[in-house]
Amino acid sequence: MLDDRGTAGTAGTAGTAFGLMPAEPRQGGYGPRTDRPWSRKPYGHPAAGWGAAVSVGRVVLRESEPIAGPLAMLQMNHPVSGYDCPGCAWPDDPGNLKLDICENGIKHVTWEMTRKRVDRRFFAEHTVTELATWPDFDLEDQGRLTEPMVYDAATDHYVPISWDDAFALVGDELQALDSPDEASFYTSGRLSNEATFLYQLMVREYGTNNLPDCSNMCHEASGRALKASIATGKGTVDLHDWDDCDALFVLGVNAASNAPRMLTALADAVTRGAQVVHVNPLVEAAATRTIVPHDFVDMARFKATGTSTMNLQVRPGGDLALIRGMSKVVFEAAATDPSVLDIGFLSTLTNGVEAYRALVDATSWDDLVAQSGLSEEQIREAAAVYLASERTIISWCLGVSQHEHGVDTVREIVNLLLLRGNIGRKGAGPSPIRGHSNVQGNRTCGIDHHPTDAWLDRLADACRIDPPRHPGLDTVRTIGAMHDGRVKVFVGMGGNFVLAAPDTPFTAQGLEKCRLTVQVSTKLNRSHLVHGEKALILPCLGRTERDQQAQGPQGVTVEDAMSMVHLSMGRKQPASAYLRSEPAIIAGMAKATLPHTATPWDWYVGDYDNIRDVMAKVLPGFEGVQRADPRQARIPDPPAGAGAGVRDPVGSCRVLARAAAERHPRVVRDPGAADHALA
Numbered sequence: 001m002l003d004d005r006g007t008a009g010t011a012g013t014a015g016t017a018f019g020l021m022p023a024e025p026r027q028g029g030y031g032p033r034t035d036r037p038w039s040r041k042p043y044g045h046p047a048a049g050w051g052a053a054v055s056v057g058r059v060v061l062r063e064s065e066p067i068a069g070p071l072a073m074l075q076m077n078h079p080v081s082g083y084d085c086p087g088c089a090w091p092d093d094p095g096n097l098k099l100d101i102c103e104n105g106i107k108h109v110t111w112e113m114t115r116k117r118v119d120r121r122f123f124a125e126h127t128v129t130e131l132a133t134w135p136d137f138d139l140e141d142q143g144r145l146t147e148p149m150v151y152d153a154a155t156d157h158y159v160p161i162s163w164d165d166a167f168a169l170v171g172d173e174l175q176a177l178d179s180p181d182e183a184s185f186y187t188s189g190r191l192s193n194e195a196t197f198l199y200q201l202m203v204r205e206y207g208t209n210n211l212p213d214c215s216n217m218c219h220e221a222s223g224r225a226l227k228a229s230i231a232t233g234k235g236t237v238d239l240h241d242w243d244d245c246d247a248l249f250v251l252g253v254n255a256a257s258n259a260p261r262m263l264t265a266l267a268d269a270v271t272r273g274a275q276v277v278h279v280n281p282l283v284e285a286a287a288t289r290t291i292v293p294h295d296f297v298d299m300a301r302f303k304a305t306g307t308s309t310m311n312l313q314v315r316p317g318g319d320l321a322l323i324r325g326m327s328k329v330v331f332e333a334a335a336t337d338p339s340v341l342d343i344g345f346l347s348t349l350t351n352g353v354e355a356y357r358a359l360v361d362a363t364s365w366d367d368l369v370a371q372s373g374l375s376e377e378q379i380r381e382a383a384a385v386y387l388a389s390e391r392t393i394i395s396w397c398l399g400v401s402q403h404e405h406g407v408d409t410v411r412e413i414v415n416l417l418l419l420r421g422n423i424g425r426k427g428a429g430p431s432p433i434r435g436h437s438n439v440q441g442n443r444t445c446g447i448d449h450h451p452t453d454a455w456l457d458r459l460a461d462a463c464r465i466d467p468p469r470h471p472g473l474d475t476v477r478t479i480g481a482m483h484d485g486r487v488k489v490f491v492g493m494g495g496n497f498v499l500a501a502p503d504t505p506f507t508a509q510g511l512e513k514c515r516l517t518v519q520v521s522t523k524l525n526r527s528h529l530v531h532g533e534k535a536l537i538l539p540c541l542g543r544t545e546r547d548q549q550a551q552g553p554q555g556v557t558v559e560d561a562m563s564m565v566h567l568s569m570g571r572k573q574p575a576s577a578y579l580r581s582e583p584a585i586i587a588g589m590a591k592a593t594l595p596h597t598a599t600p601w602d603w604y605v606g607d608y609d610n611i612r613d614v615m616a617k618v619l620p621g622f623e624g625v626q627r628a629d630p631r632q633a634r635i636p637d638p639p640a641g642a643g644a645g646v647r648d649p650v651g652s653c654r655v656l657a658r659a660a661a662e663r664h665p666r667v668v669r670d671p672g673a674a675d676h677a678l679a
């Protein structure tokens with residue numbers, strides 16, 4: 001019998017849980033019930049190639065960086081002396097042989113390195129009311145912020161303020177609150193691991209877990225679903241696995257725009273004969289062919305390489321139905337050939353498979369076809385690719401995670417992978433494509449409004465603080481709390497909160513009700529213009545810039561979408577002498593806010609190795625990233641504490657599965673999964 005969650009009373013008691021979803025009334029995908037057609041217009045040009053090169057040239061000239069720009073590009077993603085590209089979270093080429101850069105990375109870097117400046121004269125010339133009428137592009141296009149500014153309500157201008165006075169203002173306002181929970185501390189996904197760790201330390205020492213982040217609007221669904229299924233919120237594969245898989249499903253990714261270096265991996269996969277199936281309502285540019293820009297011969301010959309072997313134009317929201325249909329075909333095939341299921345794996349390391357089979361059986365082809373927007377034949381073709389493959393990777397991005405039922409879709413993806421044991425072994429597994437360049441590292445390093453007790457215990461131990469134990473606010477709840485006066489101070493560590501959050505006017509009203517808003521940024525954006533009664537803009541160094549501290553120049557680490565951690569060294573002369581690094585700004589705010597703090601803030605900021613040392617005590621798996629070889633190391637241990645060695649081809653899954661079993665002995669669905677705040 002299935003209850004209303006589809007949870008079977010007879011579910012096994014061991015192993016990775018199969019995720020189910022309500023059997024009634026809308027099993028399969030929850031796609032919008034509309035009969036209207038959706039656009040399927042093709043895009044005729046290969047992705048990347050000369051179009052990208054021309055566009056890059058234009059951007060480099062616009063930012064007036066014809067010399068430093070190209071030089072910096074040669075250091076981008078360079079394994080020894082380079083910095084990690086701030087553009088996206090796609091991993092660096094493990095072979096390190098190629099010039100591993102892309103059109104957008106170059107744009108991001110040039111964007112940061114622009115010669116244009118937003119200085120005190122600029123702010124004296126324009127009132128905030130006037131700036132608010134400018135388009136967002138024009139705001140960021142003014143160039144880099146150069147010194148701390150404070151809002152002056154009498155004149156409606158931002159005016160200069162010293163760093164000390166700015167920190168004192170933050171400290172006074174935070175100390176004046178009735179409770180630390182009246183402040184909320186947002187993180188955008190570019191913040192380095194070291195800054196992230198200090199930030200959450202400051203926030204928890206201050207006394208709140210109000211740590212919303214851009215991930216709440218991005219891959220929260222992926223993290224929730226994966227954690228419930230396999231006890232780690234991260235994907236389990238890396239680029240070596242991408243090189244080894246023989247079938248690759250790419251769901252809801254616009255790679256050419258958002259993770260262009262992925263084009264190389266897609267082209268390589270097609271070239272070596274792997275099946276590459278794109279699932280997207282649109283046939284995106286990346287789903288046909290590409291000219292790989294660092295392949296100079298191909299560039300010279302205008303030679304495009306294919307990036308897909310099949311395109312499935314699913315109905316928006318229809319992925320769950322497609323995946324369920326594929327599982328249906330797998331179970332059907334198993335009726336005549338039981339070996340299509342990985343029975344040993346299923347029986348020893350998972351639970352709930354019978355309940356899942358019952359749910360799949362109960363889902364009709366009519367429903368699957370209506371909800372996926374694909375014909376039964378197309379679903380069977382996709383399933384045939386899966387059945388013929390020994391090693392399958394399923395990857396996805398916002399086209400899956402940002403739907404209302406994103407958690408259920410990701411759980412269904414894992415279910416399909418589990419059926420044939422496609423997890424924890426070489427060339428197989430789930431692979432969410434993260435967005436911002438360090439969004440995964442932010443979570444690893446403690447940005448979580450709902451931290452585990454284990455994390456807080458280790459933090460308390462290593463840092464000798466007494467962190468709050470009650471959960472904090474995420475992005476959506478922060479906005480609600482601003483509205484009803486429960487949150488009075490907002491700190492944005494990077495990002496563009498007002499535009500990134502859902503329901504822009506509602507978010508703007510919330511920010512305007514705050515007593516103080518603080519934005520730590522590199523460039524002017526809308527979130528500086530939609531502000532609280534008091535407002536600060538604190539300008540910080542970018543990742544490409546030299547970060548000189550007491551003990552010499554410092555590097556920071558970031559973690560990519562495949563759990564690789566790299567050291568990133570900025571070399572460029574900072575955009576202004578008044579900029580401070582993010583760790584230094586955090587330490588400044590912390591000291592002003594916590595007069596009795598015993599945390600050695602200046603010692604941390606003087607040498608970031610000191611931060612990494614303490615991080616290694618709190619973060620399972622960070623030891624390898626510490627001093628030994630910080631340039632390239634994989635976080636081996638999922639943050640859920642599920643055991644060691646994701647790189648260990650078979651062992652990892654066993655460990656993961658056991659951990660999942662211990663945590664959810666009989667649960668087939670994360671009870672918290674419905675409680676997520678998706679944008």
Ligand SMILES: Nc1nc2c(c(=O)[nH]1)N[C@H]1C(S)=C(S)[C@@H](COP(=O)(O)OP(=O)(O)OC[C@H]3O[C@@H](n4cnc5c(=O)[nH]c(N)nc54)[C@H](O)[C@@H]3O)O[C@H]1N2
Pocket residue numbers: 087088104218251252253254255257258259279280281282284314315316317318319397398399400403434435436
């Ligand atoms: N240049 C640039 N690059 C970026 C960023 C940026 O701002 N600029 N942001 C970074 C960030 S934070 C992120 S999260 C990533 C985002 O990277 P993507 O996830 O690639 O972002 P989108 O452009 O939203 O693309 C969503 C894709 O999903 C498809 N889609 C929509 N609905 C469905 C559906 O129901 N099913 C399926 N299968 N597909 C669907 C859309 O057609 C589109 O191709 O990009 C990162 N890279």
Ligand SMILES: Nc1nc2c(c(=O)[nH]1)N[C@H]1C(S)=C(S)[C@@H](COP(=O)(O)OP(=O)(O)OC[C@H]3O[C@@H](n4cnc5c(=O)[nH]c(N)nc54)[C@H](O)[C@@H]3O)O[C@H]1N2
Pocket residue numbers: 140187188189190191214215217218219398435436493494495496497499500501520521522523524525540541542543582679
């Ligand atoms: N309408 C709409 N909303 C969305 C999305 C969407 O596709 N459409 N995507 C969602 C997703 S996936 C995400 S991840 C979020 C992203 O949300 P955010 O991360 O909040 O937004 P971004 O636009 O990436 O932030 C850009 C700003 O970050 C600052 N910045 C850039 N580099 C640095 C740096 O090194 N340090 C610091 N301190 N600041 C820096 C600059 O001032 C810049 O203006 O938005 C979400 N919201």
Ligand SMILES: [Mo]
Pocket residue numbers: 214217218219434435436
């Ligand atoms: Mo994102």
